[in-house]
Every structure is written in C-alpha cells, then in structure tokens.
Amino acid sequence: MGRGLDNVDQGILYHLQRDARNTTTEEIAETVGVSASTVRNRIAQLEEDGIIKGYHPEIDYEAANLPLRVLFVCTAPATEQAEFVQKMLAVQGVVDVREMLVGKRNIYVEAIGTSSQDITRITDTLHDSGVTIESSEIMRQRRVQPFNHFFFMGALDDDVEGDD
Template structure:
C-alpha cells in the first residue's frame, strides 16, 4: 500500500470482515464519518493495493452435506513450501492451506469430505506427493471474527 492505513481504512476493513455481503457503503460511511463515495473509493484502493484479496462465503460444510472436516498438520521441505501449497490446492476436497514459519509442521491443510473414503483419498494423495503428515484432527467447529484494528492500535499506544 502506498500509504499507511488510517482510521477510515480500518473502519472499512472491520465492517467488511463482519458482513461484507449485507453492509452497504452508506452504513459504513455513517459509522466511520465519511461519505459513501469515499468508502467506495477506499474499498477500490484497498482491493487494488492487495489489502483486500477477495470476498469468500463462510460455508457450513456439514449443512452442505460435507460432514467430515479434517485438519492435517504436515511437514514439507522449507524451501519448497510454495510448490507444495500449489499442489495441495489442486487436490479435490482441500479448502484451506496455510504456510507456517516453522521448520517442522510448516503446512496446515484443511479438507472436507462426505466419507472416510474421501479423507483416505486425500491422505493418500498427500503421502504420494512426499508430504509428511504429522497429525490429523477432525474439526468440529471453526469460529472467526473480524480483526479489531481500533482496540489493537490503542493497546500499542499504552
């Protein structure tokens, strides 16, 4: 970003994280103290600068008939993490891959499936690609919340 985020940017990001689909630029404008056109311009700038990378629905996989959700904690060679991440994203059933900074346990892969056969297929594919699976856990629930830029900034100043 060509300039640091200000309180308007932070307010826009907070509201979009809370509910991007059902929050209007006018509603955001009223809470951050600028016009709706300023909010639209800021959103466009945040998107163009790669701060906002996309808008994704939060899916209840169980309600979508994908009752099995598994988190694999894996180890791959540190210098090849990006290559492995790209390969993992091609596997049917993989919904989230996270690169970690650590040397071991440096890739976390979230997968969904309808049966143990789906999970076995994904496990086998990971093993065949050279990934070491350190652990696998069935996920029951994932809860997320928007990052509160305002309270975080206040803590830094204290």
Template structure:
C-alpha cells in the same frame, strides 16, 4: 509492500469483515464519518493495493453434505513448502492451507469430506506430493471474528 492505513480504512475493513455482503456503502459511511462515494473509492483502492484480496462466503460444510472436516498437520521440505502449498490446493476436498514459518509441522491442510474413503483419497494425494502427515484431527467447529487490531472505534 504494505501501506499505512488511516482510521477510515480501518473502519471500512472492520465493517467489511463483520458482514461484507449485507453492509452498504451508506452504512459504512455513516459509521466512519465520510460519504458513500468516499467509501466506494477507498474500497476500490484497498482492492487495487491488495489489502482486500477477495470476498468469500462462510460455508457450513455439514449442511452442504460434507460432514467430515479434518486438519492434516504436515511436514514439507523447507525449500519446497510454498510450492507444495500451492500444489495441494488442487486436490479436491482441500479448503485451506496454512504455511508455518519454520520447522516440522510446517503445513496445515484443512479438508472436507463425505466419508473416510474421501479422507483416505486426500491423504494419499498429500503423500504423493511428498508431504508427511504428522497428525490428523477431526475439526468439530470453527469460529471466526473480525480482526480487531485495527482498533476502529466508530
């Protein structure tokens, strides 16, 4: 169940998306116009409500000796898509799975690998689960940014 976010919540979420690790409750409070304790309470509530589901580091996999990043575009039977998405996360090297709403090409599986042997191992595991790989693409670069639909203006 979703919840209605006010401007304070939106500001907190925006600031956390920009740099959760380096941003203090005091900095967020100064930006959104409330006390640091209110910020901490709001963050706790956003976590409890499931709006904030975790804090994840952004990893440069190439620097971590995983130079190959590949996106498998797969098709799963519609009735097993969610189950297979959960199962594929257990394959070593899989870092991201996205479920598409309908049709073919309904699972996008992102992997990291050190060699083509690794890629083949993961592709074999994907096939063994019952997924059909429609295409695979070598990922050159991925960029992310704070989600700006919150329209926070601090």
C-alpha cells in the same frame, strides 16, 4: 511492503469482515464519518492495493452435507514448501493451505469430505507428494471474527451514548 491504513480504512475493513454482503456503503460511511462515495473510493483502492483480496461466502459444510472437516499438520522440506502448497491447492476437497514459519509442522492443510473415502484419498495424495503427515484431526467447528485492530471506536461510541 504494504501501505499504512488510516482510521477510515480500518473502519471499512472492520465492517466488511463483519458482514460484507449486508452492509451498505452508506452504513459504513455513517459509522466512519465520511461520505458513501469516499467509502466506495476507499474500497476500490483497498482492492487495487491487494489489501482486500476477495469476498468469500461462509459455508456451513455440515448443512451442505459435507460433514467431515479434517486438519492435516504436515512437515515439508523448506526447499519444496512452495511447490507442495501448489500441489495441495489442486487436490479436490482441500479448502485451506497455510505455511508456517517453522522447520517441522510447517504446513497446515484443511480438507472437506462427505465420507471416509474422501479423506483417505486426500491422505494418500498428501503421502504421495512426499510430505510427512504429523497429525490429522477432525475439526468440529471453526469461528472467525474481524481482526480487533480494525475495530472502529466510533461503533462503540454510538452504543454508549444513551447510557448517561
């Protein structure tokens, strides 16, 4: 299983989740109370351990003229779940596949398209792969924030000091 994370690791993960691209190791170091070289070494270790799996852009699909974002909730037989996930990840337009720990409604597939034809093609592909589509919903917006467990208390302390 994974390794435990100390306060420094948690502080680093919190900052990277907030804004990995525009946060320097110096800024992270100042908040978590270690040197910038320690932060760089810790990030390298977190990457090597597979805790940080990558850095991905947050895309506004509507602004990119990809206005249709659909969430398919599917049921796949447990024995074929892993095989189905691999098939779905190969489908053009599929951006996220999640496996749930339940018997029914156990796969969530998020897909992006420019037109109803795109969504129809993805729907047909899902059907042809042998899963049952339980529901499909057009998503309006998705918001993501850093996991609160990684919230570093030092960041709060800095804001509060001037309030005395």
